[in-house]
Amino acid sequence: MPDPRLDLLQGTLDLMVLQTLAAMGELHGYGIARRIEQISGDAILLNQGTIYASLVRLQNRGWISAAWGISDNNRKAKYYAITRSGRKQLARDTEDWHRLADVMSRVFGQTVEGGQ
C-alpha cells in the first residue's frame, strides 16, 4: 500500500497553478495538472478535474489569461498564461507562504525541544 497522499489545503491549488504557469509559461489544463503531479512526485491527492474550478477562479480575478490554441500533437486546447497582476499576487503569496512555513517549523521545533 502506498503512503497516504496529502489533501490539499484550501487555496493551495490556486497558488500551485500560478507558480506552475509562472515557471512554465503557457500551458493547457492537462499540462498544468500533469506538471503539478510530477513536481509533487505524486504525493498529492489531485483529481485532475478539480483544476478547472481553480483556473476559472484565477481567471475571474484577472491573474491568468486564457486563449484557445493548438497543442504539439495537433489537438485544440485552451492555453493559460499568468498576467502581470498574477505575478504580483504570486510574489505576495509566496512570501506569505514562506513566512507561514517559517513560523510553523519554529512552532514545531519548539514542541520537539519541549518534549525532550
Added chain:
Amino acid sequence: MIAHLRSALARLRAFTSKSALDADLEQELAAHLDLAIDDNVRRGLSPEEARRQALIRFGGVQQSREQQRAARGLPALDILLQDLRYTLRTLRRDRAFTIVAILILAIGIGANIAVFSVVDTLMLRPLPFRDAARLLWIGPAVFTGDWSSATYSIDAYQELRERNKSYQDVAGYYAFGSIDNFKLTGHGDAKPFTGIGVTPNFFQGLGVAPMLGRLFSSEESLPGARRVILLSYPVWQQHFHADPSIIGQAIDFNQRSFTVIGVLPPTFDFGAVFAPGTRMDLFVPIEFQGTRLDGNTITLIGRLKPGVTVEQARSEAAVLFPKLDFRTDLPQVKAGYTAYPTPLKQYVSGKLRHSLIVLWSAVGLVLLIVCVNLSNLLLARAAARGKEFALRGALGASRGRIVRQLLTESLLLSSIGGGMGLALAAALLFWLRHQSSLALPLLNDVQLDSTTLLWTMAIAIATSVFFGITPGLRMSGSNLQQSLKDAGHTSSDGRQHERLRAALVISEVALACVLLVGAGLLLRSFLHVLDVDLGFRPARAAAIKVDYDDGDDAVKRSVILRNVIARIRAIPGVEEAGISDNLPFERNRNWGIPHLKGVSTDKIQGESALVYIITPGYLSAMGVPIKGRDFTWEDAPARQGQKGDPVIILNESAARRLYPDGDAIGRVIDANSGDARIVGIIPDVHQTSVEGQPDWQIYYPMTQQGPEGAELVVSSTLPPTLLSASIFKTLREINPAQAAVPLRPIQSLVDHAVSPRRFFVLLVAAFAALGLMLAALGIYGVISYSVTRQTLEIGIRMALGASAARVQFGVIARTLRLALIGIALGVVASFAVASLISALLFNTAPTDPATFAAMAALLITVAVLAGYLPARRASRVNPMVALRGN
C-alpha cells in the same frame, strides 16, 4: 480589492452567459481527456486502458463541472432562480390555493399599508412646515370648544411679541371667520369663497414661501393700507385658470377691491392643519386697529428660538400671560390670560393619538390572523406534498435546501400579495384624500412614500418568514422513509400534526374574538354618541347663509330679516324658518358670564356663556322646545333716546345656576351688554361637541344685538335638495347680491362633528369583519382538510353502522370545541384590551356584557357554519367508495 471587484463582475458576466461558458467548458474537458489518452497511448497502453486511466486520473467529470460552475458564477442566485421557477410551476398547478393566499395577503398587507400611511402622516412625520418641531400652539391648557377662551386680543398679541424671550416670532390667525364669507363680486352672480385674516408674519412664521408673488408685509395690517390678498393654490388653479399674471391685479370681494399679491404653494393647506374638514381659499392681513376692539379674536402660534425648550416657554408663559392687557386703553379690564404652549403637531393630531394606536393595533391583529391562516394553508399543502419532499430528500436535497424552497414559496406569495396590497392601499388612500368632509387633520398629505414602501417590504418579508417557517421546519424535520411509505391522503395524520393545526385555528379564533369585542365596544359607543340628545332636531332642518345689507341699522335689519323669513315661510313645504348668526358645531364666541345684578362675576368663575344672536322662529326651526316664550319682532330695538326692553333666552344650565329654584323667567340679570330680562329657557343644546357637556348659552334677539352674518335655518319634512332651488330663488329675488351658497342639512354639521369617531369605528369594524371572515376560512380549511384525510376512517365507521347524522355531529362538535377554546382565550384577552381602549369608549363599560355575549355568539355561529360544510361532506361519504378508494 480590485481583484475582488473584477471577480464579482466576472461572476455576474458568467451568470448571464451560462450556455456559452458551458459549451466552452465541455470542449476544454474533452480536450483534457484526449490529451491524457494520447499521453497514455504513447506510454504503451491499449486505447481502452488509456481511456480508463485518463478518466480515473480526472476524477468525477460531473463533479468537476459543478465545481467550475460554482467557482465562476453566482451559485446562490442560480438556486434562487431554480426555486423560483419551481415555485411558479407548483403555484400555477395549485391555482385555488394560490388565489386564496394572495388575496388574503393583499387585503392584510393593503390594510396595514393604508393605516400605516395615516399613522405616519398624523403621528410620525413632522408637519409640512419648515423646521416644524419648533412651532408651538400657544393657547390655554384646556380647550373646551369655546373659541373666545382659546384666543387673545390684538393688544395682548402685540405685547406678547414685544415682551417674550422664547420665540423668534409669534404669529396668529383670526379664529372667528365663517365659511363662504368672501363673495367674488363684479362678474355676474356672486361666487362664495372662504377667507381668513392672518397676522402679516403668519406665513413667514410657519416657514411657507409663496409659489408666486410675495407674502404680506407688516405695513399691510395698518389702518388705511391698500387691501391685499393671497390665493390658495387650488383657488388659483380652478378659478383663475392658473394664470400667473393674476399677481398685481385687483379683484372685488364683498364690493371691495383687493390686490392679489401672491399664490401659496400647493403643499400648504390651512384647513388640513388648523381646521380639519374645511377649505381655506383666501388670506388677508388682519387689520390690527379695527380688530383691537373686537376682544379675543386671534390664536397664537410661536416659533421657538434655537435652544429654547417647550418647558422654558411654558414657564415664561405662566408668568407673562397673566400680565398681558386685554386693551391697553382699558387697563381696568382684567383679561386673566393663561397659556400652556404645546408643540403644534401635538395640538393638531394629539387628540387622535389614542384612536390611531388602536387602529394600528387592529390592522396588526388582522395581519397576524392572515399569517396564522396562511401558515395553516401552507401546512395543509406541505402535508399533501410530503411525498414530494421526501423524494427530493432521497435524491440528495439537503434539509436547508427544502426549507429554502418553502421560504422561497412564501416569499414569492407575500411579494405578490404585497404588490397587490400596495395597489389596494393606494386606492384606499386616494379615497381618503377626497373625504373633504372628514374632520381629520392632514388627510390631504396622506400618501405612499418611501417610508411606506419600506414598511411594506418589512411587512411582506416578516409575514412570509412567519407563515413560511413553521411548515418549512415541520416538513424538513419529518422522517423520509415514513413519508415515502405513507399512503398519503385517506388516513388521519399523526397527533402532533393535528395538534399544531388545532392550535393555529384556536389562536386565529382568539385573535378574531379580540378584534370583534374591540370593534363591538367602539360600535356601541358610536351608537350611544348618535343617541345623544343634542337639544335640537338636526334631521329636519337645513341652513343657508343669507346676504343682506342693513347699513348697520338695527331697525332696517329687522325689516329686512322679517321680510326674508316671511317670504321663506311662504314657500310650500317650509314649516318654520329663522336666523341665527352662529350654528352648532361651527363658529362660536362668548362675551363673558351673565350674572345676577350686583353680584361679582368672580363667584362664578370657570363658566363661560356662548352667545347666539337669533331671530324669532330660529329655535322652533331647529326643533328646540322653549319654556316661556320665543323672541318676537316686537322685542323692540334699542333706539337712540328710547331704551326698549332688552330680552334674552338662557339655556337650562345657565338658568339653573343663576336661579337654582327654577324661577328664572321674568327676572332681569346683568347680561354683560347691559341688563336684560329672561323671557325663555331652552334645554341644553350641544353647541361645541356631541360628546362633551354643553356650556352655558345665552341667546339675544337680532332686533336688539348686531349679528355677525346670518344663517337662515328652515325646517321641513321635505329633503333639502327639493327645497334648495326655491329657497335660493326667493333669496335672490329679495337680494340680487345673494351669493350662490348651498343649503346645508343641519344633520351634516352633526355628521361632521362625529366624523372622526365614525371613521375610526368604520375602519375597526371593517377590520373585525375581515378577521371574522379569515377565522371562518381558517376553521373551514382545517375541518375540511381533516375530513378529507379521514375519509377512510369515516368510511369504516359508517360501514360498521355509524349513522350520517352521527358523523356530521362529530365533525361539528370538533369545530365547536376548537371555536369555544379560541373564544375563551379571546374573551380573556379582550378584557385586557378593552381596558386599554376605555378612553375611546362613550357611555359604554369596557366590560359591557352585551357586547361580549353578542360577539361570542357571532363567533360561535360563524364557526358552526364554517364547520357545517365539511360536516355535510363527511356525512355523505359512501363507505364502499371510501374503502375501495385506497
